Amino acid sequence: MKPFIAVIILLSVFVSSTAQNIGSKVTFPGTDGRTYTGYIKEIKADQYRIKYDGYDFEAWLVKAQFTLVDEKNNTANATQKTGNWLVGDKVEVYNNSYSKWENATVSIVLTDRTPQQWRVSLDEPQGHTFADLTVTAAQLRAKGAKPDFVFTVNSRVDAYYANAGPRGRATVIEVKPGGRYKVKYDGCKDYWDEELDWSQLKPASIISSTDPDIRVLLGKWAMFVYSYPNTVTKGDGIYREYGSGAKAPPLLVNADGTFVWYDEFNKPPVKGKWATHAKIQGLTMGTEAVNGIIIYDSRGNYWKIYKDYADHIEARKMCTGETQGGTKIK
Numbered sequence: 001m002k003p004f005i006a007v008i009i010l011l012s013v014f015v016s017s018t019a020q021n022i023g024s025k026v027t028f029p030g031t032d033g034r035t036y037t038g039y040i041k042e043i044k045a046d047q048y049r050i051k052y053d054g055y056d057f058e059a060w061l062v063k064a065q066f067t068l069v070d071e072k073n074n075t076a077n078a079t080q081k082t083g084n085w086l087v088g089d090k091v092e093v094y095n096n097s098y099s100k101w102e103n104a105t106v107s108i109v110l111t112d113r114t115p116q117q118w119r120v121s122l123d124e125p126q127g128h129t130f131a132d133l134t135v136t137a138a139q140l141r142a143k144g145a146k147p148d149f150v151f152t153v154n155s156r157v158d159a160y161y162a163n164a165g166p167r168g169r170a171t172v173i174e175v176k177p178g179g180r181y182k183v184k185y186d187g188c189k190d191y192w193d194e195e196l197d198w199s200q201l202k203p204a205s206i207i208s209s210t211d212p213d214i215r216v217l218l219g220k221w222a223m224f225v226y227s228y229p230n231t232v233t234k235g236d237g238i239y240r241e242y243g244s245g246a247k248a249p250p251l252l253v254n255a256d257g258t259f260v261w262y263d264e265f266n267k268p269p270v271k272g273k274w275a276t277h278a279k280i281q282g283l284t285m286g287t288e289a290v291n292g293i294i295i296y297d298s299r300g301n302y303w304k305i306y307k308d309y310a311d312h313i314e315a316r317k318m319c320t321g322e323t324q325g326g327t328k329i330k
């Protein structure tokens with residue numbers, strides 16, 4: 001929809017002494033109460049043809065109807081801000097279509113939206129389907145904002161989605177330009193590796209080996225492989241069929257930080273060191289929503305062990321969800 005801008009209110013607008021040149025950024029009020037931005041596209045005597053940001057619309061204005069945007073000072077001011085963005089502010093916007101942060105300029109404050117929204121224009125729209133985006137506060141940050149933490153290769157991190165929802169525990173495997181990091185999620189294959197912005201990473205949560213959630217896992221456990229349902233056809237009916245499961249080799253978790261797991265019958269056990277694995281704040285389900293320890297099987301797969309209920313544990317393979325249960329051997 002084009003803005004209602006047939007007539008621009010003639011207000012007492014201060015005009016910067018900076019020379020008005022073709023390409024200069026300007027801001028101006030409209031009769032609909034909104035403030036718009038644009039740039040000077042053509043000059044004829046004391047008339048200026050303005051291309052509106054975010055709209056396929058142009059209008060001729062005189063000097064008294066617009067204010068030049070001092071982009072240098074505006075950028076400096078925007079860097080200090082964390083919200084309440086104004087027209088002309090230089091920002092970084094999270095572009096959902098490309099899953100990355102890009103430089104942009106606030107062109108319209110949409111005062112009729114709840115929650116608050118803004119229209120921004122990409123500073124480098126080449127190759128993009130849309131040069132103008134309508135976004136919420138979660139998709140905006142100050143241009144030149146710096147991360148609270150700088151990670152290096154092998155840093156342990158908790159990864160989050162762009163909307164701040166928790167994603168998973170990972171290790172930084174590569175530092176990329178522009179504050180981006182390539183990470184590997186715990187126990188996952190290489191094709192799960194992902195490149196994320198610094199704003200999506202936090203230092204990994206940790207838990208002490210003496211925490212009650214960890215101490216409760218010590219001891220010897222009789223393991224059991226759960227049965228997975230099958231779909232079977234009998235006559236004209238389709239049914240879910242459940243088996244009884246099967247007994248699995250035992251697991252020994254020692255207080256000295258070692259484990260012994262007979263993960264396969266009639267084969268030598270796996271012996272190694274277990275590591276604590278804290279829950280990720282905000283997660284409500286899955287292996288990373290609980291405190292536990294990480295061990296590995298004879299094939300090198302990571303498993304997380306955690307308390308399920310009294311004298312019972314769960315062992316779940318990281319990234320796949322394959323699960324075994326364990327009962328305390330007294």
